[in-house]
Amino acid sequence: MTKILMHGCNGHMGRVITDLCKDDADATIVAGVDKFQGIDNDYPVFDTIADVNVDFDVVIDFSNASAVDSLVDYCEKNNKPVVLCTTGLSGEMLAHVDAACKNVAILRSANMSLGINTLFDLCKKATQVFVDAGYDVEIVEKHHNQKLDAPSGTALALADACNEALDNKYEYCYGRADRREKRPKNEIGISAVRGGNIVGEHEVIFAGLDEVITIKHTAYSKGVFAKGSIEAAKFLAGKPAGLYDMKQVIAAK
Helix, strand or coil: CCCEEECCCCHHHHHHHHHHHHCCEEEEEEEEECCCCCCCCCCCCEECCCCCCCCCCEECCCCCCHHHHHHHHHHHHCCCCCCEECCCCCCCHHHHHHHHCCCCEEEEEECCCHHHHHHHHHHHHHHHHHHHHHHEEEEEEECCCCCCCCCCCCHHHHHHHHCCCCCCCCECCCCCCCCCCCCCCCEEEEEEECCCCCCCCCCCCEEEEEEEEEEEEEEEEHHHHHHHHHHHHHHHHCCCCCEEEHHHHHHHC
């Protein structure tokens, strides 16, 4: 049985993960961390991770970027592995994670869904086929109107997957309203839509002469991300220090 500390337990994703764990024979949430205390839980909830006095095997983090640095410091100091799901991290925060993983196991993914993580490989293969043939690459992501960061971490990860196949020679364009010129060949366009309660939609477009190929993923509920994070926590518990990703979780199945 994997004992989980849910960091951000009273947020939407924290609630979904809590409910899924109730029916999981191999995982249980033993404590949570959240500054908002207005929800009844079946486990103790602490204001900060420094206040936690319950033993656990692994942390699942769906909180806020502002809380990540202190979380990583705690996990590194106490040798507690962490599944880091919060997006919108700055370059400095990512450097902090990279340094900490030398001493503790950290699994970081822009998206926890099995489908999206399969898409990364599909995009690499498609890029290798189409870009040399003159196709342009554009990415469109859509999310609900409460999402704070744009573009999404998943959209950036998809762009990175395409760019990796291009020896990282392409630049990212986040909007063309401020310029009047033809589209350069060596760019990947990334557009963000925010509206309603869209859970998550990512579309990678390969546009060529008289032909358009689209690779698309649509999430209809946040349950796909919650399930992935629980499987990642089971995988990560007891692992040695290092930086892990969802590909390794999938490969271990």
